[in-house]
Amino acid sequence: MNAANSRTPSTGTKGLDEVFLQRRSIRAFSPEPLTQSEIDTLFEAARWAPSSNNSQPWKFVYATDGPQRGRLNSLLRPGNQSWATAAPLLAFLVARKGNSEGRVFRTNQFDSGAAWMSLAIQAARMGIATHAMGGIEIDDVYEELGLSRDEYDVMVGIAIGRQGDPASLADDLREREAVPSDRMPLNDVVSKLK
């Protein structure tokens, strides 16, 4: 992530670890491959996420190149395919709904979100960008990954890599890339119970 298009701390962010502002869902990825050691570290961060009863319901399936990567690329909706196929790694995150003893994991999606965010924050610390995508072909993901709807919720695709040149993007995406997203005011999402 370079300084030019990172978010600047503003009022209300005092004391906040800068990694939360550095992390951005960029679309201009450099094709430079990630090392296996970097990849392992990212998934290791996800592995240490908290989960209900330590159920760890997340599963990541990834590919970097070759026919496997082509298979995963084809699971993205066209709008996401237009930029995410340039990222050196594409992962899909699915959430197990329960275990073989019949226990239902009620918070499987919440827990898997924690794993994704752990990965994203670890990546930001390493200067690696991540971009989650809900725009995926859900039916095709179940089929391609050989997963049953009874056992798994398909969550997101995740593009991972280093920041590249925004000039590689189509005009509309390049313009969006230049403007980091903002957030609702804290008071809109947090209230102290009276």
Ligand SMILES: Cc1cc2nc3c(=O)[nH]c(=O)nc-3n(C[C@H](O)[C@H](O)[C@H](O)COP(=O)(O)O)c2cc1C
């Ligand atoms: C569950 C989820 C699904 C998302 N789906 C898409 C998507 O399909 N395509 C896309 O370009 N961005 C997608 N995003 C990225 C969001 O638009 C982005 O996180 C949000 O605008 C905030 O921007 P930031 O991540 O740069 O802070 C998704 C993010 C999440 C967490």
